[in-house]
Amino acid sequence: MKFLWYDSETFSETPIKSGTYRYAQDAEIMIATYAVDDGPVCTIDFTDPAARLAGDDEELIELLLDPDVVVVAHNSMFDRAVLATSSLPCPPIERWRDTMVQALAHALPGALDTLCDVLGVPMDKAKHKAGKDLIKLFCQPRPKNSKLRRATRETHPAEWQRFLDYAGADIEAMREVYRRLPQWNYGDRTDYGRLEIARWHLDQRINDRGFQVDLDLAEKAIALIDEEQERLADQTYTATSGDVARATQRDALLEHLLSEYGVVLPDLRASTLERRIDDPDLPPALRELLSLRLMTSTTSTSKYKALTTAQTGGRLRGTLQYNGASRTGRWAGRKFQPQNLPSRGLLPLPKIREGIEAIKGGYVRLIGEETFGNVMLLTASTIRGCITAPEGKRLCIADLSNIEGRVLAWEAGEEWKLQAFRDYDAGIGHDLYVMAYAKSFGVDPSSVTKKQRAVGKVQELALGYEGGVGAFVTFAASYGIDLEQMARDAWEQLPAELVTESQDFYDWLVVKKGASDFGLSREAYVTCDVFKRAWRYGHAKVVELWAGLMDIAVSAVENPGGVFEFGDFRAKRTGTWLRLLTQSGRSLCYPSPQVEYRGNKPVLSYMGVNQYSRKWCRLSTHGGKLAENATQLLACEVLKANMPRIESAGYELVLSVHDELIAEAPDTDAFTGDALAGLMSTVPGWAEGLPLAAAGFHDYRYRKDD
Numbered sequence: 001m002k003f004l005w006y007d008s009e010t011f012s013e014t015p016i017k018s019g020t021y022r023y024a025q026d027a028e029i030m031i032a033t034y035a036v037d038d039g040p041v042c043t044i045d046f047t048d049p050a051a052r053l054a055g056d057d058e059e060l061i062e063l064l065l066d067p068d069v070v071v072v073a074h075n076s077m078f079d080r081a082v083l084a085t086s087s088l089p090c091p092p093i094e095r096w097r098d099t100m101v102q103a104l105a106h107a108l109p110g111a112l113d114t115l116c117d118v119l120g121v122p123m124d125k126a127k128h129k130a131g132k133d134l135i136k137l138f139c140q141p142r143p144k145n146s147k148l149r150r151a152t153r154e155t156h157p158a159e160w161q162r163f164l165d166y167a168g169a170d171i172e173a174m175r176e177v178y179r180r181l182p183q184w185n186y187g188d189r190t191d192y193g194r195l196e197i198a199r200w201h202l203d204q205r206i207n208d209r210g211f212q213v214d215l216d217l218a219e220k221a222i223a224l225i226d227e228e229q230e231r232l233a234d235q236t237y238t239a240t241s242g243d244v245a246r247a248t249q250r251d252a253l254l255e256h257l258l259s260e261y262g263v264v265l266p267d268l269r270a271s272t273l274e275r276r277i278d279d280p281d282l283p284p285a286l287r288e289l290l291s292l293r294l295m296t297s298t299t300s301t302s303k304y305k306a307l308t309t310a311q312t313g314g315r316l317r318g319t320l321q322y323n324g325a326s327r328t329g330r331w332a333g334r335k336f337q338p339q340n341l342p343s344r345g346l347l348p349l350p351k352i353r354e355g356i357e358a359i360k361g362g363y364v365r366l367i368g369e370e371t372f373g374n375v376m377l378l379t380a381s382t383i384r385g386c387i388t389a390p391e392g393k394r395l396c397i398a399d400l401s402n403i404e405g406r407v408l409a410w411e412a413g414e415e416w417k418l419q420a421f422r423d424y425d426a427g428i429g430h431d432l433y434v435m436a437y438a439k440s441f442g443v444d445p446s447s448v449t450k451k452q453r454a455v456g457k458v459q460e461l462a463l464g465y466e467g468g469v470g471a472f473v474t475f476a477a478s479y480g481i482d483l484e485q486m487a488r489d490a491w492e493q494l495p496a497e498l499v500t501e502s503q504d505f506y507d508w509l510v511v512k513k514g515a516s517d518f519g520l521s522r523e524a525y526v527t528c529d530v531f532k533r534a535w536r537y538g539h540a541k542v543v544e545l546w547a548g549l550m551d552i553a554v555s556a557v558e559n560p561g562g563v564f565e566f567g568d569f570r571a572k573r574t575g576t577w578l579r580l581l582t583q584s585g586r587s588l589c590y591p592s593p594q595v596e597y598r599g600n601k602p603v604l605s606y607m608g609v610n611q612y613s614r615k616w617c618r619l620s621t622h623g624g625k626l627a628e629n630a631t632q633l634l635a636c637e638v639l640k641a642n643m644p645r646i647e648s649a650g651y652e653l654v655l656s657v658h659d660e661l662i663a664e665a666p667d668t669d670a671f672t673g674d675a676l677a678g679l680m681s682t683v684p685g686w687a688e689g690l691p692l693a694a695a696g697f698h699d700y701r702y703r704k705d706d
Contacts, residue, residue, distance in 0.1 A: 001068075001070055001188070002036060002037060002066075002068060002069045002070065003036070003037050003069070003070050003072055004034060004035075004036055004063045004064070004069050004070065004071045004072065005034060005035045005036075005072050005073075005171050005174055005175050006032070006033075006034045006071055006072065006073050006079060006171075007032075007033045007034070007073060007074070007079070007167070007170045007171055007174070008029050008030075008031060008032045008033070008079060008082065009029075009030050009031040009135065009138070009139060009163070009167055010027045010028060010029055010030060010082055010139060011027070011028045011030055011138065011139050011140075011150070012024075012026045012027040012028065012139075013026050013141055014026045014027075015140075018309050018310050019306075019309075019310030019316075019317075019318055019334075019335045020077055020078050020081050020317075020318045021081050021210070021310070021312050021317040021318050022309070022310045022311070022312055023081075024078075024081035024082045024084070024085050025085060025312055027082045027085065027086075028046075028086075029046055029082060029083075029086050029088065030045075030046055030047050030138065030139075031043060031044065031045055031046065031047075031163070031164065031167045032044045032046065032057070032060060032088075033167045033168045033170070033171050034060055034063070034171065035171050035175065036063065038175075041168035041171045041172060042059070042060070042168075043164055043167055043168055044056050044057050044060060045153070045164060047152065047153050048153070057088070060088070061088065061089060064083075064088060064089045064090070064091055065089050065091075067095070069091075069095065070095055070096075070097055070188075071091050071095055071096050071097070072096075072097045072098070072099060072174070072178065073096070073097075073098060073099070073174075074098065074099045074100045074112050074170065074174045074177075075098065075100045075110070076096050076097070076098040076100075076101075077098075077204065077207060077318060080093070080096065080204070080208075081318070093201050093204045093205060093208075094201055096201075096204070097188075097197065098200070099112075099115075099174050099177050099178050099181065100112070101186060101200055101322055101323055102178070102181050102183070102186045102187060103115050103177070103181060104321075104322075104323035104324060104326075105185040105186035105196065105323045105329065106181065106182050106184070106185055106186070106577075106589045106591075107326055107327040107588075107589045107590065107591060107608060108181070108591065109609055109616055112170060112173060112174065112177070113128060114616060115177055116173050116176075116177065117616075118591070118607070118616060119176075119177060119180045119181070120180075121173055121176045121177055121180065122176075123169075123173060124169075127166065127169065128169070130162070130166065131163075131166035131169060134159060134162060134163040134166060137151050137156065137159060137163075138151050138152070138156075138159075138160070138163055182574075182577065182589070184579065184586075184587045184589070185323075185329070185586055185587055185589070186200070186323070191585070192585040192586060195585075196586075198644075199640050199643070199644075200322050200323075202643060202644060202647065202653075203320060203322040203331075204322075206320065206653050206654065206655075206656075207317055207318050207319070207320055208317060209315075209317070209652060209653075209654055210311075210312075210315040210316050210317030210318070210319070210654065211315060211316060211319075211387050211654040211655055211662070211664075211702075212314060212315050212387070212388050212389065212390050212664075213307045213308075213311050213314060213315065213316050213386055213387065213388070214385070214386045214387075214388045214701075215307070215308060215311070215314060216360055217356060217359060217360055217382070217385065217386050218304045218307040218308050218386045219308055220359050220360055220362065221300075221304050221359055221379050221382065221383075221386075222301060222304045222305060222308070224359060224364060224375055224379060225300075225301050225304070225375065225376070225379050226301075228374075228375040228376060229246075229296065232246075232247060232292055232295060232296050233245060233246045233247070235292055236289070236292050236293075236296075239285065239288060239289050239292065240253075240256050240260075240289070243255075243256045243260075244256050246296070247289075247292045247293040247295075247296040247297075248296055248297070250268055253268065253289075253293060254268070256289075257286075257289075261283070261286050263276075263286065268293055268297070270294060270297065273290050273293060273294045274294070274480070275477075275480075276290055277290050277291060277294070295374050295375075295376045295377070296376070300342065300379055300380050300383045303336060303337065303341070303383055304379070304383065304386070306335050306336040306337075307336060307386050310335050310336070316335075316336055318334060318335065319333060319334050319335055319336045319337075319338055319655070320332075320333070320334065320338075320655070320656060321333070321334050325632075326608065326609060326611075327588055327589065327590075327608075327629050327633070328588075328629055328632040328633040328636055329586060329633055329636045329637070329640070330632060330636045330658075331656050338655055338657050339657055339658060341383060341384060341657070342380040342381070342383065343704070345377075346377075346380065346381040346704070347372065347373065347377060347378065347381040348706070349703065349704075349706040351371070351372060351381070352381050352382055352385065352703065354371070355371075355372055355378045355381065355382050356382050356385045356701070358371075358372075358378075359378070359379075359382060364378065384701070384702045384703050384704065385701040385702065385703060386702075387654075387655070387662070387701065387702035388700060388701050388702070389664055389667070389699075389700045389701075390664065392666070392667055393664045393665060393666060393667050394664075394665055394666075394667045394671065394698045394699065394700060395662060395663070395664060395665075395698060395699055395700065395701070395702055396651060396662075396663045396664075396665050396671055396672065396673045396675070396676040396696065396697075396698045397660065397661070397662050397663075397673055397676070397696060397697060397698065397699070397702065397703075397705070398660065398661055398673055398676040398677035398680050398694050398695065398696030398697075399659055399660040399661075399677075399694060399695060399696070399705070400635070400638065400639065400659040400660075400680060400681065400692065400693075400694050401693040401694055401695055402421075402432060402693075403635045403638065403639075403659045403692075404464070404631050404632065404635050404659075405417075405421075405432060405460060405464070406418075406421055406690060406691055406692065406693075407631045407634045407635050407638070407690065408464050408542060408545075408627065408631045409421070409542070410687070410689065410690045410691075411545065411567065411568070411569075411583070411627075411630060411631065411634065412539075412541040412542045412544065412545040412567075412627075413541050413567065414539060414541040414542055415541075416439065417432070417435070417439075417539070418689070418691055420432060420435045421691040421693075422691045425691060425693045430445040430446075430448075431453075432456075432460060433453050433454075433456040433457040433460060434448045434452075434453050434456060435456070436456040436457075436459050436460045436535065436538070437452045437453060437455055437456030437459065438456075439538035439539075440456070440459065440531070440534035440535050440537070440538045441493075441495065441534055451486075451489060454479065454481060455481075455486065455490070455531060457479065458472060458475045458476050458479060458481065458531075459472070459531055459532075459535045461475045462474065462475040462476075463532055463535045463536070464539075464542065464627075464628075464631075465546075465624040465625060465627055465628035465631075466546050466622060466623060466624020466625070466627070467532075467624065468529075468532060469518065469525065469528045469529050469532060470518065472528045472531060472532055473518050473520070473528060476528075483520060483524045483527070483528065484520070484521060484523075484524050486524070486527065487521070487523045487524040487526075487527035487528075488523070490527055491523060491527065494527065494530050495530070495534070498530045498533050498534055499526060499530055501533060502525075502526040502527075502529035502530045502533060503522075503526050505529060506522060506525055506526050506529065542627075545566075545567070545623075545627050546622075546623030546624045546626075546627050547623055548566035548567065548569075548623075549566060549569060549571075549580070549623050549626040549627055549630070550602075550604065550622060550623035550626060551564075551566065552564035552565065552566045552569065552570075552571040552580075553571050553578060553580060553590075553593075553604055553626060554595050554602045554604055555571070556571035556572050556573045556578055556579075557573055557578055557593045557594070557595045557604065558595055559573070560573040560574075561573065561574075568582075568583045569581065569582065569583075569630070573593065576591060576592050577589055577590065577591060577593075578590040578593035578606065580626065580629075580630065582630055582633060582634060582637075583634065583686050583687065584633075584634060584637040584641075584684070584686050584687075585686065586633060586637060588626075588629050588630060588633060590606035590608075590621075591606055591607045591608070592606060592607040592618075593605070593606045594606070594618075603620055604620065604621050604622070605618050605619060605620045605621065606618070606619060606621065607619070634687075635659060637684070637686075638684060638687065638690075638692065639656065639659060639661070639680070641682075641684040642679055642680050642681075642682050642684075643661070645679055645682065646661065646663065646676065646679045646680070649675075649679060650665060650666070650670075650671065651663035651664075651665050651671065651676055651679075652664045652665065655702075661676065661680060662702060663676060665698075671698070672696070672698055673695075673696030673697035673698040674696050674697075675696075676694075676696045677694035677695055677696035678694070680694040680696075681693055681694040
């Protein structure tokens, strides 16, 4: 197998922030650099007419056309998109490999310069910084106030020569990065690595395909939002007597709330505002002001604009980053961010359909707020509807049902819960939120009330990964549960033994910290802690899973080369890596692991990207977090395992959103959402005994299932 290492420097009038495929439509390849295997780096200056006359590009063209040559690039989606619109040949997807995807597959950062730092690949920092400055000079249009619109080899000959000298640096870096990266989860040297490359090729076809956009709806929604923002700004200015110009001005609004109403809010999040707005004793003027802020902050302008500015030929492409979610193999969103679409508090489906027609027809104002609530709620509800089926096709949409709950029970061996899932799927059992509450307190599922089911839902969502009272409080707030009222309703029914345990814990916490966390009364805190303890007692195997994964991970770090097992999981330290091998063959990877002790308690840490600062730093973990990583990884593996089968059945996948797949299919009765759901819920060979279920529907616009 011959490897072609490839990179290019390009110019486009279109900003790269418009998205890879939109940028590529106008891109010009100025410089191409390449190397074959361990050979020297070659540089071609396509801005020099003499270079092509001399045939400098002939070898590169032959290599790009050679079916036996594997092409390696860093962020190859960009290189493929640019080559596809250039005069150079673009090799088929199957011949490409990507060092960025390989790095992400092993829980490393994707940026090449950061990756070099992490892997210890030599890089001249000064030269790299100078190269970035040269990219800014030659690869982007000059500022609008500049007389010179574009810098070229003719206008800046000395800088251009330095640019040519710099261009090959990324080839050297990429080649060395490839040598140092593992191939357990992506690479030609392992069985699973080859399987993952094939899956990534499918992902690239999905990104190339993109999805059709209703541009008329998107453009009219943007205009409507802009108009509404101005109206809300005027109302905010009037309501605050000029103290706050717009409700988006966070600090000014918080200061006004304090000075005018004596109200101190910890933040202006939607959940915080909604709780205060529901207070019946709130002055009407204050309720109106908080409502203005809530409406202003629910806008989907950026997503609508991404649909219009990044699309090419009426389709938006390149919205999925394979392995973009650290460690688990899940997709991350790019540009449009389909994973972050509004999902709660939306209008019902009939109102959404009516609203789409009203936006496109320009008569939203005529119908008024009595129909849609408000413009911001309407546009947040209709954003999914911008994704449409081409003529002659339908969208088939299906979602794996409670896949994380099912996988967690399966990997832990929580048999009662697995059976509960099977019974529910067969139509003879209760849903799992009811079962969670019933199992926690040993009551008949048929006796579980609506309020108790709501508690069961929060238990399931908050506690499966070793979450404590803090997690319970967070999820309860997101579902609008009043914890003080919940405590009053439940107090008399709580098991006495658990109450005693929780009260003792609360009293110890007060002594240790001087106060309880989360601003809860003693009764409410104890109630939340009882719900946590009850869930854990009812899920003994899950609790064992947390401890078991932590034990084998610590043992592996402390005993390099040894293999430690818990259930079907195996942990091994290989060089500077902790690997947790899962049932599917994919490894959870933790770079540079360390174990320290606080008393007799081991603390496991590793190097990773902090989700808040985005910096590469040391992170700590625990058994519940290891279980979460494993569960999300295996849930994604289920999805990936069935995607080739789905494509082969005639469904053209266009998006993956969490545990949901969206596909275009012929508009006939042979292609349905139910059929897609059946394909999605096929149990992979490595997951025997995992109860899978999916629900699907079909429509001509993307939407949430009603």
